[in-house]
Amino acid sequence: MTDVTERGLDKLLLGLGAQLEAAERRADEEAANDFAFSLAQDSLMADALTRAGAVTVMTPGGGRLSVSAVGEDFLWIEGSAPQLIPLAQSAFKLEDRGRAPARWQMSQLEACRELARTGAIVEVTCSFGSALGKLERAARDFLSVATDHGRVLAPYAAFQAIRVIRGGLTGDP
Numbered sequence: 001m002t003d004v005t006e007r008g009l010d011k012l013l014l015g016l017g018a019q020l021e022a023a024e025r026r027a028d029e030e031a032a033n034d035f036a037f038s039l040a041q042d043s044l045m046a047d048a049l050t051r052a053g054a055v056t057v058m059t060p061g062g063g064r065l066s067v068s069a070v071g072e073d074f075l076w077i078e079g080s081a082p083q084l085i086p087l088a089q090s091a092f093k094l095e096d097r098g099r100a101p102a103r104w105q106m107s108q109l110e111a112c113r114e115l116a117r118t119g120a121i122v123e124v125t126c127s128f129g130s131a132l133g134k135l136e137r138a139a140r141d142f143l144s145v146a147t148d149h150g151r152v153l154a155p156y157a158a159f160q161a162i163r164v165i166r167g168g169l170t171g172d173p
Contacts, residue, residue, distance in 0.1 A: 054098025120167030
């Protein structure tokens with residue numbers, strides 16, 4: 001009778017051990033999944049955009065523009081009149097194919113200061129309208145554009161895009 005009891009007890013202990021190991025594996029897998037999920041939640045939009053394929057920005061009129069480069073808080077559209085668009089003013093379509101935009105290690109403020117330094121002629125489009133002229137200054141929280149009708153100050157929070165008519169960013173930031 002002791003053998004039967006010991007065998008039964010051994011079976012029970014083996015079964016409990018297997019259940020405990022399976023529970024530990026599930027807990028480890030859940031922890032790893034939670035960690036991976038947390039890392040994905042902590043990514044920056046600029047990084048996500050440069051890890052996809054081609055990226056297009058959707059325009060208010062329903063069109064799309066191909067994104068050439070992504071800075072820390074802006075995107076750059078190449079073309080005959082390049083554009084700088086704040087990330088916060090944009091919605092994007094990610095493509096599975098095509099070339100991903102370049103990643104520039106510069107902020108919107110740094111890009112605007114470079115445009116001002118080169119004396120770029122720009123059209124700043126804001127919620128209140130647009131201003132066409134020489135970008136004179138890129139202060140900490142606003143742009144100063146010298147137009148034919150006087151100086152226009154545009155806060156960064158108000159502008160939707162800067163179209164570069166003449167001049168531009170020098171080199172590959």
